[in-house]
Amino acid sequence: MTYQGLRALGVSQESLDSFPLEFRQGMAARADVLGDVGESAPAQWEHPFGTGDVHIGLSVLSPDAAHLEKALERARTAYRETSGVEVIWTQEVSQLPTGRTSFGFRDGISYPGIEGTGIPGSNPQEPPLKAGEFILGYPDETGNLPPMPQPDVLGRNGTYMALRKLHTKVAAWRQFLRANASSPEQEALLGAKMIGRWPSGAPITLSPDQDDPALGEDLSRNNDFLYRDDDDRGFKCPAGAHIRRVNPRDATIIGVARLHRIIRRGTSYGPPLPEGVLEDDGADRGLVGAFIGAHLGRQFEFIKSEWVEDGNFIGYSGEKDPVAGHHDRTGTVTIPKKPVRRRLQNLPNFVVTRGGEYFFIPGIRALRWLSELEN
Ligand code: HEM
Numbered sequence: 038m039t040y041q042g043l044r045a046l047g048v049s050q051e052s053l054d055s056f057p058l059e060f061r062q063g064m065a066a067r068a069d070v071l072g073d074v075g076e077s078a079p080a081q082w083e084h085p086f087g088t089g090d091v092h093i094g095l096s097v098l099s100p101d102a103a104h105l106e107k108a109l110e111r112a113r114t115a116y117r118e119t120s121g122v123e124v125i126w127t128q129e130v131s132q133l134p135t136g137r138t139s140f141g142f143r144d145g146i147s148y149p150g151i152e153g154t155g156i157p158g159s160n161p162q163e164p165p166l167k168a169g170e171f172i173l174g175y176p177d178e179t180g181n182l183p184p185m186p187q188p189d190v191l192g193r194n195g196t197y198m199a200l201r202k203l204h205t206k207v208a209a210w211r212q213f214l215r216a217n218a219s220s221p222e223q224e225a226l227l228g229a230k231m232i233g234r235w236p237s238g239a240p241i242t243l244s245p246d247q248d249d250p251a252l253g254e255d256l257s258r259n260n261d262f263l264y265r266d267d268d269d270r271g272f273k274c275p276a277g278a279h280i281r282r283v284n285p286r287d288a289t290i291i292g293v294a295r296l297h298r299i300i301r302r303g304t305s306y307g308p309p310l311p312e313g314v315l316e317d318d319g320a321d322r323g324l325v326g327a328f329i330g331a332h333l334g335r336q337f338e339f340i341k342s343e344w345v346e347d348g349n350f351i352g353y354s355g356e357k358d359p360v361a362g363h364h365d366r367t368g369t370v371t372i373p374k375k376p377v378r379r380r381l382q383n384l385p386n387f388v389v390t391r392g393g394e395y396f397f398i399p400g401i402r403a404l405r406w407l408s409e410l411e412n
Pocket residue numbers: 138140142143144145146147148203205232234279280281283284299301324328337340341345360361388
């Protein structure tokens with residue numbers, strides 16, 4: 038539920054005021070913080086994102102198309118029986134036949150463990166995080182209870198989700214690699230240096246010279262690494278690579294990485310650009326991503342504004358995430374190398390925000406409480 042959604046359901050102003058500022062303002066109002074400018078600015082977003090009309094988000098998941106139809110029918114029955122509810126936006130998403138995202142890289146490998154759930158995170162070297170990092174009502178990594186919306190029954194066991202629809206300029210990405218590499222092998226290496234993983238998912242930290250599909254697929258090994266002992270200076274995985282920025286693990290940075298962890302779920306929309314094609318075919322393709330955590334400000338917003346849209350924390354002031362950052366052909370990407378580093382110039386923009394919203398995900402008791410509100 039969005040802030041406007043909670044309001045429409047009849048939540049009191051006093052209670053609405055107890056939600057954090059970012060949530061109350063909504064994602065569109067946070068555009069400057071999030072780097073949603075230029076072609077990603079809310080004025081360009083798909084309707085109805087950012088208008089205040091989105092009240093509830095529903096994700097319907099299934100292993101195949103037949104099950105999807107059944108699940109959708111259940112949802113339709115529920116909202117048809119509820120007066121005042123209208124579907125104003127839908128987006129079909131699915132995993133691509135390649136099992137990879139539109140840029141050609143496997144995603145969904147790295148996720149944190151949460152203390153007390155018994156479900157291990159994917160990195161055996163990362164101790165599980167306190168529950169309060171992800172669920173309201175429990176102590177977080179600072180030892181405190183995260184600020185919780187009131188009344189208690191509404192906030193407890195809830196969390197926040199930042200939803201983003203991101204268009205990916207796959208042809209521009211391929212052209213950039215082609216223009217800056219001397220052979221297909223060098224193109225693959227440059228792509229992996231910018232992402233931090235090879236297309237198979239194998240981390241460049243563990244396989245620095247070429248892809249290793251067996252490693253990419255091996256769930257017990259493909260996220261089993263840290264940076265500091267072996268690669269603190271980034272000769273294998275550059276400090277500016279996407280995965281190292283958004284989760285620096287134990288690397289030397291300004292700040293504390295554990296305070297900015299997040300749970301991600303992402304999937305693709307649109308047709309893949311066929312292998313080897315370098316010209317844009319005009320199709321809309323990309324990913325829909327959900328970023329979940331109990332602290333919108335110090336998790337999703339911090340990661341996007343400080344780690345993706347800037348490089349101060351790694352000593353590269355002004356340098357952005359080469360893939361997920363907003364670029365206007367003035368940006369650079371630094372690739373540590375011996376004897377001299379490589380610095381690529383004039384980065385074009387590879388990702389365009391098509392829209393997004395901040396949601397509050399209530400716990401079960403809160404849902405019941407909301408359903409009983411007089412409005
Ligand atoms: C279109 C834009 C994006 C693309 C194509 C992309 C792609 C990827 C890929 C291929 C991975 C590696 C898979 C894995 O380690 O699980 C990854 C990891 C990750 N991404 Fe993104 N990403 C995008 C945007 C973002 C944004 C905006 C954020 C956060 C604000 C983000 C946060 C993360 C995190 C936290 C990880 C896990 C890193 C780790 O634990 O090592 N990504 N992304």
